[in-house]
Structures are given as C-alpha cells and as structure tokens.
Amino acid sequence: RQFSRLGPRLSFGRLLGFYYGHVGYYLGQLHIFHAYYALLCFTFLATLADGVGLVEGMSDMAWNSIKFYFSYYFFASLFGTMLPLITCEIEVKGFVRAMTNMLLQLLCGSILYFSVQSRCIGHYLSNEFAQGGATYIPTGRGLTINHVRFHLLFTSFVLPCFYPGVELLLFLVVSQFLSSGGNLQGLVFAAIVPFALLFAPSLFNPECFSIRHARDDLGAFIHWLGCDGDKGWLSHHSSLMKKKALSSLTSVLLPSKELIVSLFLLIMLITRMTKPPINWNVGFVLLVALPLCPLAICSVVFSCWLLISRCLTNKPEKPVALAYHVCAALILAELVVEAVGLHDLLSSKWNHLDTNDSTKIPSSMARAFMLAVIACRYFCWRVSINYAAYIIAAMEDNTQIGKHLRVPITFGLQVLRLTAGSLMFLMDALLGILIQCPVLLLALLPAIKQLHFFCLFHASSSAVLGAQNLADEAHHHRVKKLKKTARRFSIAPRRFSIAYHGSFGKAHPGQKNHRVEYKNQSSQSVCQSMA
Numbered sequence: 304r305q306f307s308r309l310g311p312r313l314s315f316g317r318l319l320g321f322y323y324g325h326v327g328y329y330l331g332q333l334h335i336f337h338a339y340y341a342l343l344c345f346t347f348l349a350t351l352a353d354g355v356g357l358v359e360g361m362s363d364m365a366w367n368s369i370k371f372y373f374s375y376y377f378f379a380s381l382f383g384t385m386l387p388l389i390t391c392e393i394e395v396k397g398f399v400r401a402m403t404n405m406l407l408q409l410l411c412g413s414i415l416y417f418s419v420q421s422r423c424i425g426h427y428l429s430n431e432f433a434q435g436g437a438t439y440i441p442t443g444r445g446l447t448i449n450h451v452r453f454h455l456l457f458t459s460f461v462l463p464c465f466y467p468g469v470e471l472l473l474f475l476v477v478s479q480f481l482s483s484g485g486n487l488q489g490l491v492f493a494a495i496v497p498f499a500l501l502f503a504p505s506l507f508n509p510e511c512f513s514i515r516h517a518r519d520d521l522g523a524f525i526h527w528l529g530c531d532g533d534k535g536w537l538s539h540h541s542s543l544m545k546k547k548a549l550s551s552l553t554s555v556l557l558p559s560k561e562l563i564v565s566l567f568l569l570i571m572l573i574t575r576m577t578k579p580p581i582n583w584n585v586g587f588v589l590l591v592a593l594p595l596c597p598l599a600i601c602s603v604v605f606s607c608w609l610l611i612s613r614c615l616t617n618k619p620e621k622p623v624a625l626a627y628h629v630c631a632a633l634i635l636a637e638l639v640v641e642a643v644g645l646h647d648l649l650s651s652k653w654n655h656l657d658t659n660d661s662t663k664i665p666s667s668m669a670r671a672f673m674l675a676v677i678a679c680r681y682f683c684w685r686v687s688i689n690y691a692a693y694i695i696a697a698m699e700d701n702t703q704i705g706k707h708l709r710v711p712i713t714f715g716l717q718v719l720r721l722t723a724g725s726l727m728f729l730m731d732a733l734l735g736i737l738i739q740c741p742v743l744l745l746a747l748l749p750a751i752k753q754l755h756f757f758c759l760f761h762a763s764s765s766a767v768l769g770a771q772n773l774a775d776e777a778h779h780h781r782v783k784k785l786k787k788t789a790r791r792f793s794i795a796p797r798r799f800s801i802a803y804h805g806s807f808g809k810a811h812p813g814q815k816n817h818r819v820e821y822k823n824q825s826s827q828s829v830c831q832s833m834a
Contacts, residue, residue: 333425339496340471340560342372347474348567351678354481354671355575362482366489373492381414411758416507418499419464426463433554434546450510453520453739454527457731458539460504465734468500470561473681477674481667505742509759512752517743524735528728531624536731540724548696555693561685565592568679576672580664581648591676592683594722596641597634601722604630605714630725631732642677649673684726691723 319327349365352358385405392401431437457465475493505511511520528536569592576583608626649669664672698716745751 329424329428332421333428336422336425336467340467342368343471343474343478343493344560344564346478347678348564348571350478350481351568351671351675352571354668355571355675356668357571357575362478365478366482369489369493373489377492384417407761411761412503412506414495415499415503418496419460419503419507422467422496422500423460423463433551434549435551436549448509450513450516451508452523453505453508453735454524456504456508457524457527457735461731461734462543464500464504465738468497469734471497472501473678477678481671481674501738502741505738506755507759509756510752511742512746512755514743514746517739517746521736521739521743524739528732528735529624529628535624536728537624537627537724540727544692544695544720544723547692550693550696559686559689561682561689565679565682565686568675568682572675572679581672592679594684594687594726596637597630597726598718598722600633600637601630601725602718604633605718605721626721627724627728630721631729634725635729645673645676688723688726691719695720695723 313325318325319330346365346369349358349361353360353362389401389405392404395401396404427437472494475490475497479490510516527534531537569588572588572591573585575581576588577585604626649664649672695716698712
C-alpha cells in the first residue's frame with residue numbers, strides 16, 4: 304500500500320530513501336538483520352575453524368570485529384535511529400521532558416520491541432517477494448490490549464523471530480564457549496537481538512508474569528502440541544507446508560542462509576575429521592549430515608500405521624498427530640544415543656593430560672569437534688526440511704503421475720511429509736518449552752508482575768484498577784441517563800433496547816425500533832489507554 308502510494312509521486316532516489324514508509328525503509332529493516340546475522344555467523348564459523356585446528360588465529364580476528372562494531376558504533380547507530388523522534392519530542396515537550404521520556408523508553412525495553420518489529424518487517428517483506436499473497440489487514444482503531452496465549456504467540460512469531468533467534472543464540476554461545484578473546488561488552492550488546500527475538504513476544508504480552516497465566520500458557524501449549532483438530536500443531540504445520548507451493552522458482556533456487564552455513568560446516572568436517580587421529584571417511588560425515596535415520600524411523604512407523612489403518616478401516620488413512628508424536632519421540636531417543644556415542648568416540652581420542660601425544664587431540668579441540676558436528680547436523684537438517692517441503696508441494700500439485708508409479712510415489716511423499724513434520728514437531732516442542740519455562744520461573748519472583756506492568760503501561764496496576772472502577776461508574780451513570788431520556792420521549796419499553804458492547808460512546812437511535820447501540824472502545828480498552 305505504501306509502495307503504491309509513494310511510487311507514482313516520488314523519484315527513484317527519493318523512493319529509496321530511509322524515511323518511514325518508503326521502500327528503502329522496509330529494505331533497510333531486512334538488510335539490518337542480514338548484516339547482524341552475517342557478523343555473528345562469521346564469528347561462529349571463524350571460532351569453530353580455529354577450534355578444530357583448521358585455521359589458527361581466526362577466533363581472535365572475529366572477536367575483534369565484534370568488539371569494534373559493538374562499541375561506540377553501536378551507540379551511534381542507536382542514537383541515529385532515535386534522532387528524529389528526539390527532535391520531535393524536544394519541539395513538542397521541551398528538552399528535559401523529551402530526554403526523560405527517551406530514557407524511560409530505553410529502560411522499559413523499547414530496544415527489544417523495535418528489534419522484533421524490525422525483524423518482522425524484514426521477514427514479511429522477503430516473504431512477499433518469495434510467495435506473494437499480501438493482503439490489507441483492517442486492524443481498526445479500538446483494539447483492546449489483552450493477554451494472548453503463548454501457543455498463539457508461537458504460531459505468529461516462530462518463523463520471523465524464534466527460529467532466527469535460536470540460530471543467533473547458537474552462534475553467540477558457541478563462539479564465547481570456544482574462544483578466550485570475547486569480552487563482556489561485546490557479548491552483552493551482541494546478545495540484545497537474540498534475546499529480543501526469543502523473549503520479547505512474551506515480555507510485551509500483558510500479565511505474562513502472572514503465575515496463573517504462565518502456568519496456563521505452558522499447559523495450553525502442551526495441549527496445542529498434542530491436539531489433532533483445526534487449532535492444533537498439525538493444522539499449523541499443514542498451513543506452513545501449503546505456503547511452500549506458492550514460492551517462486553527464484554526463491555527456491557537462491558541459496559538460503561542455512562544452506563551457506565551448512566556447506567561451510569560440511570567442508571570443515573570433511574577437511575579435519577577425515578584426517579588422523581579421528582579418520583572418518585567422507586561417507587560417514589555425509590551420513591551424519593543427512594537425516595537418513597529419521598527417514599528410516601518414519602518409514603517404519605508409516606508402514607505400521609498403514610497396516611493398522613487398513614485392518615481397522617479397510618482403507619489407508621493419512622497419519623494423525625499421534626504418528627508425528629511417536630516419530631518425534633523415536634528421533635529424540637536416536638539423537639540421544641548418537642550424542643552419547645559421539646562423546647565416547649571423542650573421549651577415546653581425548654588427551655586428558657594435555658601432553659604432546661600426536662595420537663590424541665587436546666580437550667578444547669575435542670569440544671570444538673563435537674559442537675561442529677551438532678551445528679552441522681542442525682543446519683543440514685534445516686536445509687533438508689526446507690527442500691523436502693518444496694518437493695512435497697511440487698509433487699502434490701503434479702497430477703500426471705503414471706499408474707504404476709502412483710503408489711510408490713505417494714508412499715514416498717507421505718514418508719517425506721512425516722519425516723519433515725516429525726523433525727519440525729520436535730524442534731517446536733523443545734523450543735516452546737525452553738522459551739516458556741524461564742517465563743514461568745521469573746513469575747515466581749516477588750514484585751515481578753508489578754514491575755512488568757509498570758514497564759508496559761508506565762502506571763501501577765492499582766492506578767489502572769482505580770481508573771477501571773471510575774470507567775464502570777461512568778458507564779452505569781450514562782446508561783441510567785439514557786433510560787431517563789427514553790422515558791422522557793415516551794418510547795415504549797418493548798420497542799427500546801440497548802445493545803451494550805461494553806463501551807463509552809454516543810447513542811445512535813435507530814430509525815425503526817429506536818435501538819440504542821454503543822460501538823466504541825470497551826471500558827477495559829479505555830482504562831488501558833488512560834493508564
């Protein structure tokens with residue numbers, strides 16, 4: 304909408320300016336995330352390459368870049384983005400009040416909010432380029448502010464915020480764990496965006512630190528994972544898979560961030576782990592990278608499901624949520640067994656005494672090898688899931704399948720769908736629980752609920768409760784006055800009704816039955832606006 308309004312009226316240079324609402328503003332939000340991702344990803348890969356002994360000295364160079372960018376340049380960038388707002392506030396409210404408001408906004412977490420906002424703008428802009436289908440959402444002007452269940456937040460923010468937040472946090476934690484050159488200042492400022500992407504959707508949810516709401520949110524999330532209806536996880540996953548069919552060929556062929564990172568990690572593992580003292584072959588490294596074991600597990604489970612459904616209903620049925628749960632549990636058990644085996648393998652090559660034994664590797668290098676294998680598996684499996692979704696979308700749209708090939712191709716597609724869905728279910732379940740559990744633990748702290756309320760609304764909960772009581776009294780007084788007015792004009796009681804929508808507002812008598820309606824904000828919304 305903004306593009307169509309500004310495009311016919313502005314020159315190309317003005318159109319790409321970084322003003323709010325211009326094309327350059329939206330593209331800038333996308334590239335800000337790309338630059339941040341590239342910086343942390345470079346630090347992560349350089350630290351791993353130094354840790355496994357591939358390129359020595361890379362870790363210190365990468366952390367020097369972190370120290371450089373997250374120093375006074377970070378504050379200069381932050382001040383530059385706030386400068387237009389600061390000048391407007393100074394002109395309207397004066398210097399002292401404007402500076403006080405800016406400081407209060409920063410202390411109340413505005414930088415977390417705008418980090419999530421910037422990421423969401425970039426995500427949906429790139430989605431529009433890849434898939435299309437953007438529509439105008441009539442948000443209205445009288446929206447109430449209520450607590451939203453965590454599973455609803457999860458469905459909205461899992462793609463734009465939670466998945467990138469996990470990857471950025473992985474980059475930062477591994478880089479700090481393997482490197483001795485990291486400093487506290489660079490680590491704290493670099494962790495702002497990963498923390499915001501993971502926890503800001505919950506932090507800006509009213510009453511998220513209420514013990515009752517936090518407990519109920521975790522229970523509702525677990526129920527959502529196991530629900531088999533239209534409002535469960537399986538329906539959410541199916542809707543995401545259907546969107547893959549709308550992707551353009553360009554977006555499919557362009558390499559994703561996960562593909563680039565996985566290629567670097569594969570090259571690193573093949574270069575180092577095929578040499579003494581580990582002596583893996585290339586095929587074993589590719590076996591670690593590709594999800595072949597989950598594919599075999601899902602093939603067995605789907606075959607059993609077909610036999611059971613054919614025996615019970617005399618016709619094969621598509622797997623329900625229970626099949627995804629069983630496959631995810633078996634894959635989790637297989638991952639635990641592989642992690643234990645990898646640890647035992649590296650422990651046998653581990654130089655516990657840190658002596659000059661050429662047949663052993665130092666303890667720091669063994670940890671780097673293990674983290675490299677885990678990271679390689681994560682990113683390779685993410686790429687496999689992504690391209691599996693493209694294959695499923697392309698094959699299901701192609702109805703011209705040979706008669707003799709229809710059964711094996713259908714079986715293969717269902718197994719592929721079950722494998723991708725089971726891996727996504729496992730990741731969503733672990734991610735959601737790891738996000739919500741810290742919120743539940745923080746809710747146990749005293750006065751955390753009142754502090755969170757003040758940071759959101761800049762008022763105490765008692766003041767808002769008093770404003771709500773005043774609003775209710777004003778509403779009852781207004782209804783009583785309207786009834787008195789109706790009796791004054793001798794409107795028959797049976798022809799007079801009040802369609803109460805819980806709001807202040809003007810009365811609009813109907814033309815036929817003198818119906819009085821309230822169609823403005825609810826009293827709760829008005830109280831929150833007053834707060």
